[in-house]
Amino acid sequence: MTRNFARYALTLALSVGAQAATINTTWTVTNATGTPGLTTTVNGSTNLTNIGSGTFSATLTIGTSANLSAPFTITLTPSGDKISGTLTIPASAIAGGPLTGSATITGGTGAYAGATGTFQNLTGTGGLSQTGSLTLSFSGAGTITTGGGGGGGTPTPTVTAVQDAAGNTPNIAQGSIFIVKGANLSAAGFTSFAPPRPTTSSGVKVTFTPTSGGSGTDVYLVYLYNQSGVNQIAGILPSTVAVGTYNVTVTNGTNVSPTFTAQVVANKFALFTQDSSGTGLASAQNYISATAVDLNRLTTGSVSGISYSPAHPGQPVIAYGTGLGAYAAGDNTTSPAFDFSKTLTIQAVVGGMSIPVAYAGRAGYAGEDQINFTLPSNVPTGCAVTLQISVNGKLSPPTSLSIAPDANSNACVIPGYTTEQLQKLDQGGTITTGAFTITQFSISAQGVSGKANTIGGGFSQLTAFQLASAAQSNVSVIQSGSCQIIQATSSGTTAATGGLTYLDAGTVTVNGPSGSGLSNLALTKTNNSYSLSSFEGISIPGQANFSLPAGTYSLAGSGGTDVGSFNTSLTLASPLTVTGGLPTTVNRSSPLTINWTGGNSSDLVEIIGSTSSTTGTGTSAVTTSVTFVCLTTAGQQTFTVPTSILGQLFATTAANPGLLEVASGNLSTKFTATLKSDGSSIPGLFGSFIGTGASVAYQ
Numbered sequence: 001m002t003r004n005f006a007r008y009a010l011t012l013a014l015s016v017g018a019q020a021a022t023i024n025t026t027w028t029v030t031n032a033t034g035t036p037g038l039t040t041t042v043n044g045s046t047n048l049t050n051i052g053s054g055t056f057s058a059t060l061t062i063g064t065s066a067n068l069s070a071p072f073t074i075t076l077t078p079s080g081d082k083i084s085g086t087l088t089i090p091a092s093a094i095a096g097g098p099l100t101g102s103a104t105i106t107g108g109t110g111a112y113a114g115a116t117g118t119f120q121n122l123t124g125t126g127g128l129s130q131t132g133s134l135t136l137s138f139s140g141a142g143t144i145t146t147g148g149g150g151g152g153g154t155p156t157p158t159v160t161a162v163q164d165a166a167g168n169t170p171n172i173a174q175g176s177i178f179i180v181k182g183a184n185l186s187a188a189g190f191t192s193f194a195p196p197r198p199t200t201s202s203g204v205k206v207t208f209t210p211t212s213g214g215s216g217t218d219v220y221l222v223y224l225y226n227q228s229g230v231n232q233i234a235g236i237l238p239s240t241v242a243v244g245t246y247n248v249t250v251t252n253g254t255n256v257s258p259t260f261t262a263q264v265v266a267n268k269f270a271l272f273t274q275d276s277s278g279t280g281l282a283s284a285q286n287y288i289s290a291t292a293v294d295l296n297r298l299t300t301g302s303v304s305g306i307s308y309s310p311a312h313p314g315q316p317v318i319a320y321g322t323g324l325g326a327y328a329a330g331d332n333t334t335s336p337a338f339d340f341s342k343t344l345t346i347q348a349v350v351g352g353m354s355i356p357v358a359y360a361g362r363a364g365y366a367g368e369d370q371i372n373f374t375l376p377s378n379v380p381t382g383c384a385v386t387l388q389i390s391v392n393g394k395l396s397p398p399t400s401l402s403i404a405p406d407a408n409s410n411a412c413v414i415p416g417y418t419t420e421q422l423q424k425l426d427q428g429g430t431i432t433t434g435a436f437t438i439t440q441f442s443i444s445a446q447g448v449s450g451k452a453n454t455i456g457g458g459f460s461q462l463t464a465f466q467l468a469s470a471a472q473s474n475v476s477v478i479q480s481g482s483c484q485i486i487q488a489t490s491s492g493t494t495a496a497t498g499g500l501t502y503l504d505a506g507t508v509t510v511n512g513p514s515g516s517g518l519s520n521l522a523l524t525k526t527n528n529s530y531s532l533s534s535f536e537g538i539s540i541p542g543q544a545n546f547s548l549p550a551g552t553y554s555l556a557g558s559g560g561t562d563v564g565s566f567n568t569s570l571t572l573a574s575p576l577t578v579t580g581g582l583p584t585t586v587n588r589s590s591p592l593t594i595n596w597t598g599g600n601s602s603d604l605v606e607i608i609g610s611t612s613s614t615t616g617t618g619t620s621a622v623t624t625s626v627t628f629v630c631l632t633t634a635g636q637q638t639f640t641v642p643t644s645i646l647g648q649l650f651a652t653t654a655a656n657p658g659l660l661e662v663a664s665g666n667l668s669t670k671f672t673a674t675l676k677s678d679g680s681s682i683p684g685l686f687g688s689f690i691g692t693g694a695s696v697a698y699q
Contacts, residue, residue, distance in 0.1 A: 022258060023146070025049050027103070027119055028139040029056050035134070039533070042136055048083075051144070052076045058087055058136075067091060067614065072103075083108040083115060083144065089136075093126030099138050106160060114158050114183045116258055117144035145258040155184040157250040159260040165234060166321050167270030167397045168278035169624075171263045173323035175239035175331055177222060177367040180206055181232045182257070185250050186224040193221050195334045195366060197236070203253040206235050208246040211261065216249075217241050220332050220366070236367040237264065239326030267325040267344070269369065269389050269396045275465035282387050282399035287316035298383050298402050298422040298464055300410040308426065310404040310412040313379050316358075317401070319348070319371045324391065327362055336362040340369070340391075348373040349388040350401060351380030352483060352644040360389075381405050383414035383422065384467040386485050388648075395648050398485045400467065414467065425464035432503065432675050434459040434563070434684030436530070436555055438572060440548045441661055441693040450537020452693075453548050455510055458529045459503040459563045459673065459682060483630040483645045502528035505673070506560030513551025521546070528562075548690070550574055555686060557673065568671035568686045574598070575690040576605065576634060576664045582694045586660065588649055592641040599664045601635030606665060606689055609641070611650040611658035611698055626650060634664050649698050658698045663691025 025048045032044025039061045046056035058072035068091050074083040089101035105117030124138025163169055165177040172178045186204045199205055199218035209216035219235035233250065243266055247259035272283035285293040286309055297308035311317055330336025340346060341360040348355040348371060355373045363370035371389055387401040402412040411419045421431055436457030443452050508530045512518030523530040534544045554569035579595040586592055594607055612625040626649050632639045652658045667687035675682050
């Protein structure tokens with residue numbers, strides 16, 4: 001089986017001839033103002049001592065987390081050079097609380113192309129003014145390192161991320177494979193290393209030095225990659241590097257990068273995926289016989305001499321990942337073998353079903369772990385069945401596995417897709433679909449009550465590896481009676497989530513019934529994704545003011561670069577009534593049963609729960625959110641969320657509670673548009689979900 005670890009898309013351009021420098025500066029933003037809404041852009045003046053003055057712009061998205069993560073741009077005058085990064089501030093600042101936050105510099109343009117930097121302690125004020133504007137002011141000291149060239153004729157390297165090589169998220173396990181991303185890390189080209197691997201090659205090395213002081217440790221190099229605008233290094237972290245906080249540096253010739261803070265942990269398992277995204281179809285093999293294994297795919301066939309097929313109930317499966325933990329004797333040998341399941345409690349979790357493993361550990365490749373397990377006869381089936389590995393109760397990020405209905409089936413089954421379409425995906429093709437949804441949730445959360453209204457969607461192009469992402473963005477592909485886990489991890493501007501390619505459909509407008517306030521209103525387009533939001537119950541100046549009463553709603557697309565014009569409409573029904581209301585506390589170790597009345601028997605019912613957790617502070621902060629989506633029909637009048645799903649949520653606190661939502665909907669409205677590149681027809685779906693939500697303590 002071919003395993004690729006070098007498929008990432010970084011674009012960091014450096015100024016020719018610019019000289020690298022670390023600048024100590026105090027950053028001040030004065031009265032950055034904006035019109036409040038669920039997504040708000042604030043603009044104001046800014047000054048950076050020892051650098052200059054200019055303008056500041058940041059985008060804040062209101063969510064359920066205790067902290068807001070806001071991408072920002074500083075434009076310096078008169079040069080026009082830009083400095084960009086992410087600002088992290090408490091959500092309470094929006095309501096007038098104190099502003100105590102941090103910021104990370106991740107790039108820029110002109111003299112600041114490839115710049116990095118941190119502001120650990122920003123303090124100030126925020127809140128709504130009497131005129132209805134949102135105003136932020138803050139100041140704090142920090143450093144900015146420009147990304148220009150250094151001495152010796154070799155540009156100074158810049159590190160922008162240190163992530164595990166499977167899930168692409170922060171925190172590195174002892175003895176695992178990891179990736180350093182950045183610019184000027186190594187010379188142009190691609191060089192890989194076989195065991196015994198060097199710690200230095202062509203003057204390039206990666207060093208982990210304890211922040212508390214002491215000697216640094218150079219890692220074993222797996223490859224150096226610098227091609228097509230992507231520059232990264234893969235390495236194996238020696239098992240002897242103790243758990244703790246480290247300054248990571250890259251040496252390239254005579255130049256050393258600014259430090260990048262990273263956490264080393266005892267274990268943090270993640271599965272490799274077939275497109276190296278960290279989400280979607282896992283790198284797994286279906287065991288056929290002692291001499292034959294198939295790559296796990298949607299249908300049965302072969303490509304480039306590699307046979308593939310879906311797994312079947314009762315069949316052994318082999319999955320690959322990294323991060324089970326330290327094994328010093330196998331860090332730099334040709335064929336290490338060590339079974340961690342003898343010392344750790346390890347299970348495969350498939351579609352929420354826990355399965356014992358036959359083997360879990362090194363199996364022939366340093367840093368890489370192999371998980372062997374057999375699918376039970378009653379395992380959930382489908383094209384995007386969630387696959388995770390539990391290590392001492394800690395679950396790996398969700399990936400997916402393709403499982404056919406029975407031993408005689410040559411393809412998996414997923415609603416909305418034909419076998420021919422699945423075969424096309426397995427042969428490297430893509431499928432384009434359109435999906436728009438109207439949602440309304442009556443919410444009581446963190447002292448706020450009202451109705452959150454959203455109209456949004458878009459046209460997406462997906463590959464065989466992204467069906468799980470489609471399931472997350474379009475619940476029509478989640479099988480009724482089952483649940484889907486969605487996990488996202490972020491640090492700064494880096495987030496690991498499954499991605500879809502969205503297409504330009506021009507301007508999309510919506511019309512609604514009398515009383516809705518929707519009359520040819522344009523949806524906001526962001527990266528070809530369309531949305532419109534309002535919150536009934538709170539007067540927010542400048543926010544789109546609309547409601548969603550029962551009645552007929554229509555969408556009209558003008559057509560854009562990728563997608564032609566389209567029209568569609570649906571009728572919005574009344575919501576369900578949840579028996580006894582939503583609970584205020586959920587015990588994650590007990591099943592959660594929700595009962596309801598009302599609705600048409602064929603209406604879909606969506607049950608959603610969500611929590612998040614942040615570890616570390618400042619630039620070392622890592623936020624992970626876990627959401628479950630369960631689907632059934634209104635006629636069932638009840639659904640039980642199993643403990644295998646609830647157990648994957650974080651325990652919550654009063655300051656950072658979770659959410660629980662129940663909604664009924666209709667996904668039966670279909671429409672078509674035209675893909676301009678080839679004139680083919682794009683199947684589209686216009687759906688709705690209306691329900692209720694509340695803050696919940698998950699214990």
